[in-house]
Amino acid sequence: MFKIPIYHNIIMSSHIKTQKGKPREDETKKILHMPLSSSRTIELKEKHRAGGQGALSARESRELLLGGNKAHQEKVVASGTTPKSRYNKIVAKEADYLTVVCSDARNQTLDSEDDKLVGLQIRVAGNVIPESGVSRYEIEEAAEGLKEGGLVLITAHIKCGAVAEHVKWKEGGCCDTGSQPLNRLLEAVKGADARENALAQLDHLNGVVGDDKSVAAVLYDWETGTYEFLSPEPPEMVELLVSKWELAHKLADDGTLGERLNATQKPHAIVIGSNDMPFSVDTVFDSEQNAIFSTTGSEGGLDNYDEASILYAVEHLGVAHIAFVAPENGSTGAMFEKWEEDIRTMGAVADKLDSRALKITRLGYDLSNGACKDMQE
């Protein structure tokens, strides 16, 4: 069944501390067989958590991602499986579920290394269902990657920035924003709040996904870690997936989590993951809630929604670092080249790249062990 040994280990760790005092780091590691973040990674995490916009430089952001990835590799080893076996299920179109999740950094990921369920993710601002002609991949195509009876799940969240922008844009008479990607995203978001938007996206999804798949929507409250089902009688798999939010929230909460998440979205990077990654990017970089903003790219390149997300992350959230990540194979370099070309067509963002106020890191994901390697080195 569904196990969450990472959290188990956190509980065990505090148990050991109360019984025997604070153990030395190497002893704890030996006892628990679990990764402990290096002191440098902890230092960077704390710097990011305490700081405001732009607390980490692009170099520090990259270092924090790679430090987190080391913890992911150790968890992969502990899980006794490999990312490759999950990837094979994706290639064989046998994935269990597909989530459409808002790019917002405050969202809690649904997967972990020891999950038995294999999921695909589409990270897109406002958790909008990709529209053909706007997106370079379509939801129908993505849903075909699921086994029969597989689940397509929309995970919306409270206080969605994309919905707030949509409401403002509508009140202002739906004027041209000066950015075609942004215009298209604002058109695709619906309703007056996150719940209404999720229900509209669910309606759209019902019209395009075949009867052999189930669809559902859930609204996540990152302030409390709780959730609300937006579809009547959601399949059992939905409950199984989202029930971990409450536990993760409890374990991460030092008494200020809800307040910190509520204050502002504060990512140190925007991470663009390919649509065939066997884990969410949050899992691959062992990221804390509010650490990374993310979107999904594909072999066809980046689409209007990705570009709108990048624009928002760079201009509004002030990130200085864009990271690409995809399973490393013969065509990864060419795909990353295409992603960068697409980004360089975006005026304001391209200017920041030219002036080196913004940097791109290209990371190849090793399916045999979960390691990320800088492809520029």
Ligand SMILES: [Zn+2]
């Ligand atoms: Zn959102």
